[in-house]
Amino acid sequence: VRRALDTLPDDQRRTIELAYFGGFSHSEIAKLLDEPVGTVKGRMRLGLDKLRRRLGEGHAAGGFA
Amino acid sequence: MTTRDHASYQEEIGAYLLGALTDLERQAFERHLAGCAECRGELERLRPAADALPHSVEQVEAPPALKESLMAVVDREARERSGEAPQRRPGLRARLPRLSGLRPVLVAGALALGLLAGFGVAQLGDEDDPRTIAATVDESRLPQASGRLQISGDGKEGAILRVHGMPSPGGDRVYQAWVQRDGTVVPQPTFEVGEDGGGAVAVPDDLSDAQAVLVTREARGGARAPSERPVLRVTL
Numbered sequence: 296v297r298r299a300l301d302t303l304p305d306d307q308r309r310t311i312e313l314a315y316f317g318g319f320s321h322s323e324i325a326k327l328l329d330e331p332v333g334t335v336k337g338r339m340r341l342g343l344d345k346l347r348r349r350l351g352e353g354h355a356a357g358g359f360a
Numbered sequence: 361m362t363t364r365d366h367a368s369y370q371e372e373i374g375a376y377l378l379g380a381l382t383d384l385e386r387q388a389f390e391r392h393l394a395g396c397a398e399c400r401g402e403l404e405r406l407r408p409a410a411d412a413l414p415h416s417v418e419q420v421e422a423p424p425a426l427k428e429s430l431m432a433v434v435d436r437e438a439r440e441r442s443g444e445a446p447q448r449r450p451g452l453r454a455r456l457p458r459l460s461g462l463r464p465v466l467v468a469g470a471l472a473l474g475l476l477a478g479f480g481v482a483q484l485g486d487e488d489d490p491r492t493i494a495a496t497v498d499e500s501r502l503p504q505a506s507g508r509l510q511i512s513g514d515g516k517e518g519a520i521l522r523v524h525g526m527p528s529p530g531g532d533r534v535y536q537a538w539v540q541r542d543g544t545v546v547p548q549p550t551f552e553v554g555e556d557g558g559g560a561v562a563v564p565d566d567l568s569d570a571q572a573v574l575v576t577r578e579a580r581g582g583a584r585a586p587s588e589r590p591v592l593r594v595t596l
Contacts, residue, residue, distance in 0.1 A: 336375050
């Protein structure tokens with residue numbers, strides 16, 4: 296999972312990490328990154344979507360721990 | 361549904377799964393979800409990714425007080441930058457050293473929060489604050505560096521370490537803070553510095569019984585134990 300997360304574009308990975316591990320809300324993250332809230336929400340969704348696909352690939356390849 | 365349309369809820373699916381909506385937003389989202397098969401489908405499609413996240417690191421909850429003070433710092437800085445006006449846009453970005461790893465290291469106490477502080481707060485702080493302690497730097501390795509530790513309250517709620525004149529650690533490395541206490545060294549978050557050599561990191565650990573805060577250069581993601589002699593030390 297860690298490796299899958301690391302393959303995301305930086306902005307998506309950061310946003311996900313801030314939200315999930317940092318416990319920040321989307322508006323707090325928007326403020327911290329100085330980005331519009333809509334952009335932050337979009338990255339969360341895109342990032343999760345990518346992560347889901349990467350994890351799928353990992354499984355198919357016998358992959359990620 | 362009512363005032364908001366489907367697209368605006370659909371947009372929030374990621375934030376919902378990551379727990380990044382406020383209570384009110386979450387309730388509104390769930391009400392929409394109940395009547396929207398498309399959003400439910402999308403939610404279930406993305407859920408496995410969110411469910412996998414806990415497996416990537418050991419999770420540690422942020423000390424709420426530290427998180428609040430960090431947000432206060434960011435708010436204040438945003439206000440200062442924008443004159444005094446509303447506090448939004450003319451923002452931090454230009455100065456943000458790339459937000460460091462923000463990768464919650466695998467260790468207690470090291471959570472994204474600290475890394476967060478790696479940007480934006482570098483310019484803050486009161487020079488005269490009696491709770492600010494200057495760091496000792498290993499000048500043979502970091503000739504230009506300096507640092508100051510700003511302790512919140514009695515130190516039980518951690519501190520913010522700000523550095524200047526620090527070169528990029530090179531390779532795929534980052535700086536990592538540590539708290540030294542009774543002969544043990546406790547990992548704290550990692551951080552990066554900006555092009556100007558400035559950076560900051562929140563040190564969430566209780567410092568009331570600690571002897572020092574240290575900084576070393578470690579592989580991205582952080583280490584469980586220091587791999588080198590500290591390049592910077594704040595003696596408490």
